[in-house]
Amino acid sequence: MISAAHHKADRELLLGVVGALNVAKTPLSRDPCGDWNIVGRRGHISSDGTAMYVYLARESKRRWEAAKSMLGLVVTQDGDPEGFLRLDDLPSDSQAETLRRLLGLRRSVRPTDKQRAHSLPPGQQRRFRPVYLGNRGGPPMSTSHNCAEIPADAQSVYSGRHHLGWTVRHGKTFEAIRHDRTTIGVYDTVLKARNAVWTGEG
Incomplete structure (x- = not known):
């Protein structure tokens, strides 16, 4: 978590x-x-x-x-x-x-x-100062979440020029993954997986 x-x-x-x-x-x-x-x-x-x-x-x-x-x-x-x-x-x-x-x-x-x-009301006008970030360090973020890892052999799915997600082959099945890295489902053909990515529904 x-x-x-x-x-x-x-x-x-x-x-x-x-x-x-x-x-x-x-x-x-x-x-x-x-x-x-x-x-x-x-x-x-x-x-x-x-x-x-x-x-x-x-x-x-x-x-x-x-x-x-x-x-x-x-x-x-x-x-x-x-x-x-x-x-x-x-x-x-x-x-x-x-x-x-x-x-x-x-x-x-x-x-x-x-x-x-x-643009401020009279009496509230002041000079704005830029906001600077504080400490940018800290331990690396944990990867124990439900987002899918995208392997190098994943196949991207597009609608025109827009990237919708990926299909990933696992043996005889194909996983459909949205562009936000959440899994839609696992299907027996790549066509079904690609259709799931296009529609965004399992």
Whole structure:
């Protein structure tokens, strides 16, 4: 069971990433397992409390290779058109621009301190100060939860350009997994598994 302290550490770390990416807080949400993620149209960023992990789903192996080259991050899981990369620190300005584009995140237009101060009622106007994160350390997050592990040979399922999930072969059966890593069910054919991912229902 993942503790509330681990979830809090994940959220604080990802809030720093939200600021560095210059995006709204809206994409920062919890998945069905309770884990915090920054979710874009073509991938997401998660955390273990100390480092961040970028999941990208590209349309082809060539585009995945190009994305890895552009970001220059350590690859922790390498599939054909998708995979995970480790982000050890907050992204630089150039990395933030690339990540927004690859993940499908919209840049936020933030008001200046002066604009926000003038929007307050008279008597309450003050200078806003940036909020800084506290301790970003702490023990790694436990992996004892109900979210499925995605093996390297998992097959991605798409609807157009949107990544819906995976099918994973286990001998003569096929597991259907949603994009948030929760299992839908196990089926006797890959077609049934893919249909389950497309519909999101078992």
